[in-house]
């Protein structure tokens with residue numbers, strides 16, 4: 513692919529959490545994006561616009577169909593993105609005419625299965641509960657962090673390959689995430705910054721399945737309509753606190769995800785995927 517050719521992309525989303533998906537297996541330019549170029553492509557005015565930019569690359573692990581690299585809109589590369597994992601899994605299963613696929617990420621191998629009707633289930637791997645796995649800046653009880661901001665206090669820290677702090681509140685809609693998110697994301701307690709969730713326990717749908725309303729301030733992206741790893745972290749936090757069973761419907765701004773925390777410690781996430789459009793980025797965007 514010549515450097516002067518437009519860069520093909522697919523725009524996808526999971527419950528409105530949107531992604532530019534590039535395929536580095538067909539266009540090596542996608543394998544060489546630096547933070548400035550990611551920011552230029554992610555820019556919703558001068559670029560294409562997205563919460564995260566996803567690059568599909570040849571796998572390093574022979575057990576995987578592809579390697580998925582994840583970049584936040586601020587250009588930071590991170591190890592996990594639940595909504596994008598469903599989208600990339602759907603794409604690979606379509607391309608391979610297969611009902612399941614394994615995707616390699618910096619957080620490990622993730623196994624996905626088609627659930628019909630453009631829904632995908634992903635084993636997001638084990639919830640990380642140790643302070644150093646989140647990571648936190650010092651040894652702490654991850655079930656009760658000594659952290660507060662405005663009406664928020666006493667979060668639970670959970671790692672899903674990326675860091676999450678989950679605050680339980682009486683009314684999730686009443687929390688001013690735009691005001692509180694940045695300070696919490698950059699709190700010194702989080703050496704790698706943190707994704708911030710506010711969660712409200714709702715009346716359960718059934719004794720074995722809870723319902724949680726969750727909103728999110730994402731590390732490197734701000735408020736997004738949904739966060740798959742955040743939904744996983746929130747369910748684990750609620751179950752650890754005894755607020756819900758180990759399975760729940762997570763109700764996000766953009767819609768619902770089904771999350772279950774298995775006895776093996778792995779978290780299973782099931783939800784929709786969608787393609788908005790395909791296009792080609794002007795070469796100028798690659799030389800931002």
Ligand SMILES: N[C@H](CCC[C@H](N)C(=O)O)C(=O)O
Pocket residue numbers: 529563564584590591592593594595596674675707730731732733736738739740741742
């Ligand atoms: N902002 C996250 C990455 C994207 C996570 C989210 N979009 C998801 O669906 O899990 C982080 O910096 O760890």
